Amino acid sequence: MARGPEGFIHMSRPLAPTPMMHSNIAPLNVKIQPQAVMSILDAKSRHLGPSRAIGALIGVRSEDGGEVTVTQTFAIPHTETEDQVEVDVDYQKQVLAMTLKASPREHLLGWYTTSAELNSFSALIQNFFASPETGTHPHPAVHLTLETTPGQTPKPTCYISSHVAVSAERAAETCFFIEVPCRVSTNETDRAGLDMISSGINDESRTAPVVSDVQSLRRTLESQIDMLTRVGEYVGGVLDEEEEPNHALGQYLMNALSLAPKVDPADIERDFNNHIQDVLMVSYLANTIRTQIDLSQKLAVAVLGNDKDAEGKTEGSNEKGPQRGGGGKRGRGGRGGGGGNREPREPREPQD
Amino acid sequence: MADVKKSVPIAGIQVESLVVMKIVKHCSSTFPSAATGCLVGMDQNGVLEVTNCFPFPSVEAGTDSHQNDAANTAASAPRAKSNLTYQNEMIRQLKEVNVDANNVGWYTSATMGNFVNMNFIENQYMYQKDNDKAITLVHDVSRSSQGALSLRAFQLTPLFMSTYKEGKFSTESLRSNKLTHKEIIKELPINLHSSHLITSFLHGLSGPPDVSEVDMPVSVEEIERNAPPVPLNPSIDGLELSIDPFLEKTCDLLLDSIESHYTELNNHQYYQRQLAREQTKISTWQTKRKSENAQRAAAKQPLLPEDEWQRLFKLPQEPSRLEGMLNATQVDQYSKQVDNFTASISAKMFAVRGTLLYE
Numbered sequence: 001m002a003r004g005p006e007g008f009i010h011m012s013r014p015l016a017p018t019p020m021m022h023s024n025i026a027p028l029n030v031k032i033q034p035q036a037v038m039s040i041l042d043a044k045s046r047h048l049g050p051s052r053a054i055g056a057l058i059g060v061r062s063e064d065g066g067e068v069t070v071t072q073t074f075a076i077p078h079t080e081t082e083d084q085v086e087v088d089v090d091y092q093k094q095v096l097a098m099t100l101k102a103s104p105r106e107h108l109l110g111w112y113t114t115s116a117e118l119n120s121f122s123a124l125i126q127n128f129f130a131s132p133e134t135g136t137h138p139h140p141a142v143h144l145t146l147e148t149t150p151g152q153t154p155k156p157t158c159y160i161s162s163h164v165a166v167s168a169e170r171a172a173e174t175c176f177f178i179e180v181p182c183r184v185s186t187n188e189t190d191r192a193g194l195d196m197i198s199s200g201i202n203d204e205s206r207t208a209p210v211v212s213d214v215q216s217l218r219r220t221l222e223s224q225i226d227m228l229t230r231v232g233e234y235v236g237g238v239l240d241e242e243e244e245p246n247h248a249l250g251q252y253l254m255n256a257l258s259l260a261p262k263v264d265p266a267d268i269e270r271d272f273n274n275h276i277q278d279v280l281m282v283s284y285l286a287n288t289i290r291t292q293i294d295l296s297q298k299l300a301v302a303v304l305g306n307d308k309d310a311e312g313k314t315e316g317s318n319e320k321g322p323q324r325g326g327g328g329k330r331g332r333g334g335r336g337g338g339g340g341n342r343e344p345r346e347p348r349e350p351q352d
Numbered sequence: 353m354a355d356v357k358k359s360v361p362i363a364g365i366q367v368e369s370l371v372v373m374k375i376v377k378h379c380s381s382t383f384p385s386a387a388t389g390c391l392v393g394m395d396q397n398g399v400l401e402v403t404n405c406f407p408f409p410s411v412e413a414g415t416d417s418h419q420n421d422a423a424n425t426a427a428s429a430p431r432a433k434s435n436l437t438y439q440n441e442m443i444r445q446l447k448e449v450n451v452d453a454n455n456v457g458w459y460t461s462a463t464m465g466n467f468v469n470m471n472f473i474e475n476q477y478m479y480q481k482d483n484d485k486a487i488t489l490v491h492d493v494s495r496s497s498q499g500a501l502s503l504r505a506f507q508l509t510p511l512f513m514s515t516y517k518e519g520k521f522s523t524e525s526l527r528s529n530k531l532t533h534k535e536i537i538k539e540l541p542i543n544l545h546s547s548h549l550i551t552s553f554l555h556g557l558s559g560p561p562d563v564s565e566v567d568m569p570v571s572v573e574e575i576e577r578n579a580p581p582v583p584l585n586p587s588i589d590g591l592e593l594s595i596d597p598f599l600e601k602t603c604d605l606l607l608d609s610i611e612s613h614y615t616e617l618n619n620h621q622y623y624q625r626q627l628a629r630e631q632t633k634i635s636t637w638q639t640k641r642k643s644e645n646a647q648r649a650a651a652k653q654p655l656l657p658e659d660e661w662q663r664l665f666k667l668p669q670e671p672s673r674l675e676g677m678l679n680a681t682q683v684d685q686y687s688k689q690v691d692n693f694t695a696s697i698s699a700k701m702f703a704v705r706g707t708l709l710y711e
Contacts, residue, residue: 035374293613297680
């Protein structure tokens, strides 16, 4: 749904200085799942100090390495001043190990920062994440920047890097960032969650209650009706020669209308009745079963009048004995042996 | 019951959207097996804020031989010892990056509302006995795939907590505690909350078009290519018309419940029969001893003690009623769920009929 950046020229990526890499020069695509973006934003809002927040990207890499999906992130404490940067490498190692333990199919993909700026510290950290010992080598490390200036929509940008051979001493702190296409991808399952959380985004308090199915259905229907009204108004406007007619729109609307299935009214009526009966039947059964079990739970602990003495005496009270615990009572009813006074049991039997 | 903690009720639960998305992602990635994880956050003026979460590793390194079942491992993961250390360690690490480092409960996934079981109770008991505000978030994966997110928060009631602590679920104790299956768990209302940054991000994800005046398209292809993003809320997935799978699944689950109800029932019947048999034996013995004593009294011999039966006969232990109560709670959940479903699906069906039969 989020559209990928158009107009990217895919160039072969820079080769890491290794002979093994020659097979892997396909362009790289980065997909970011919404919860990863959110956790970056959360890390940013919890980050103290004026500098940016940084953290690691975890996710899945496709088999040929041509596509990576960022599924989660974790923040790494670091301090950054004018002339030096300190990253808590131990922390990164520990949390990485723990995160991967919980999601064994995922890998370290790279790192993120919460400012759009690339500087020489970025290069330093990038080289750390791309190195063979601590990083993603032989795969390229992905660097994701997410602009978090207030008032702007956070928009992720992804880079991969190659070494720039300025001189041997400076190799660790220089690198060449190449932008790669990336997009925020949502799937079916995310949609429900996003739907629910974004119901509150136009609210002052940014909160929204979790609503029931019926309420959300109502909201959906209202918005559908709203959209239909708008289209209807437009079409009416065209017919009244108030709006500029447009062939493409007209054709599009015709296409949409022609999707409506042509079904025989009798068929519809029949299918409708069948289904509504199914639904009501299951609903009825479920409630009956609930009532039964409710009742049996009540009887299980109920103090019945004459049971105390009836129970302990003789075999002769066999008929009565089981009455006491309620357990016996349920059994009799359930097997259809119950007397006429326990009619409500009946509907359960077809289920058995 | 003096040791029962004074329970201050939680005024509300506020779940960060980050937590919602993380739970959704974790639960759907492990579907259909269960997923569990830990919630962290803080309690602020009676409102429990859940601000972050992390999954528990579900694959145990072959430590417990009896936990072969993967689903079972995940469900009991919160209680596993290795996970306890994992959880504490993770919370300590999260503290480093200023995340609210208090454990406020756990989350679990469910399929069609079938989450009420012993694992659930044991996990929640474990959390709630240390922190009486601990909650469980239950995310129902299969219901969420029908459009509307199903995320619910639960707690055990204080009454159940105290009863569970004593571990007695006999008829007598239930009667004296007045504990019924309706009072095992209570559901708490949830509010979702997003930070400013996330709100801004969500706006970017699905805002209305930036420009108010759009140029008229030239061809149908152009419309299709430049389709505006589908608004996230209200989502059109809620209009999905799938009836039969839901009904089928519900019937299956109900049948399972009936099955376990019968198992419980048979256990109790068995117990009743045992009890009756033992008691018959005892009373026969007592009668015998009495008549014997009567003879002895007549013969002026010393009487035999009449309470020896307590030593000779052993009354069977009453089976716990907990399973049955949980089952009842579960059925309660199912039927509520069906009611909800019926309400929305019949509305949708009438809508479909109205549209198709429109003259």
